[in-house]
Amino acid sequence: MPAARLIRFNKPWGVLSQFTPEGRWQGLKDFIDLPGVYVAGRLDADSEGLLLLTDDGKLQAHIADPRFKMEKVYWVQVEGTPDEVALAALCSGVQLNDGLTRPARARRLDPPPDVWARQPPIRERKNIPTAWIELAIREGRNRQVRRMTAAVGLPTLRLIRAAIGPHTLDGLAPGSWAG
Incomplete structure (x- = not known):
């Protein structure tokens, strides 16, 4: 089984933490064309900076869940x-x-x-x-x-x-x- 993939992305202002754009906000698909990776956590459209994406559900939960x-x-x-x-x-x-x-x-x-x-x-x-x-x-x-x-x-x-x-x-x- 291949190792989990972890992507670091510097999310610009005005981009949603999802691949699909909505209204005036851009989506991640405008920047990342990688099938099978999902956002681990959220960052509001009017915030910038580090967003992590992974293809591993357990890793995604570990990053996003406040219990950890x-x-x-x-x-x-x-x-x-x-x-x-x-x-x-x-x-x-x-x-x-x-x-x-x-x-x-x-x-x-x-x-x-x-x-x-x-x-x-x-x-x-x-x-x-x-x-x-x-x-x-x-x-x-x-x-x-x-x-x-x-x-x-x-x-x-x-x-x-x-x-x-x-x-x-x-x-x-x-x-x-x-x-």
Whole structure:
């Protein structure tokens, strides 16, 4: 039996975590033409970064299922300036409408990560600074990172998943894949 295939894909903004496009959103078929691979986990169309695909159902479940607590690392550009209180709140768990989040790892990224320009660009307000934080979580609620940063007064402007467990974006331009 051949080894499981694992594909790392740098999902651009505006692409769904499915092969079929819907409405204004593109699908993965515009970037990946590999029969028999399936998405392991999700990343919203308005988020960017690492998406894993595999042809192995057990591996797919292990990556996607929060019971396995595989850490996911995000680089988040936020509106405002994160202070120690906001970072401590993210680290200890944030109360959301669906309950308290698990503790996370959070730190300010200074200097900001060296990332590609986003198309379309984020909205920026001249009077409000932006900053980047790294947030690592081990659960996967709907739009969780965006809701967590908003709960501590730092609305998300841009969200890039940088890693899932040991797998990273390293060497992948937006829209490219390896595996």
